[in-house]
Amino acid sequence: MVNVQEGIPIARPKIGSSGFTGSWRITKPVIHYDACTKCRLCYFYCVENSIDLQQDLYPKIDYDFCKGCGVCADVCPTKAIEMVREVK
Ligand code: SF4
Ligand code: SF4
Structure with missing residues (x-):
């Protein structure tokens, strides 16, 4: 994973600060x-800091912590991100 925050003075939430998302x-x-x-x-905008950047700088979502807020x-x-209904 790539840390592009180095030297950038912005505040971001801790990864998984609200805990695992669970099944809801x-x-x-x-x-x-x-x-x-x-x-x-x-x-930068993910409220749960559950989006990281891969080596090629494309974003990758960590669904363990993503809350589905949109x-x-x-x-x-x-419009590259589509919100899709969870399959339960
Ligand atoms: S839907 Fe998930 S990945 Fe997108 S901003 Fe919300 S918590 Fe972050
Ligand atoms: S184009 Fe959309 S999916 Fe790609 S990095 Fe920008 S906001 Fe994220």
Whole structure:
């Protein structure tokens, strides 16, 4: 994983600060990488810090901690993130 925060004075929540998500999540974000421009907005705005950047700088979602709030999909300028219903 890549830490692009080094030297950037911004505050982000601790990973999993609200604990594991469990089974209550109704929708989850799915990234369509063909539409992703690596702008990192989803990474910076995720309320749970559950989006990390891979070596190629594409974002990757940690579903153990993602709460399904949809903020990442909302801020994505290319609509590369789709909120899909969880299959239970
Ligand atoms: S849905 Fe919410 S918690 Fe999950 S990755 Fe997006 S912003 Fe983070
Ligand atoms: S906000 Fe959208 S375009 Fe930007 S890195 Fe995230 S998925 Fe890619």
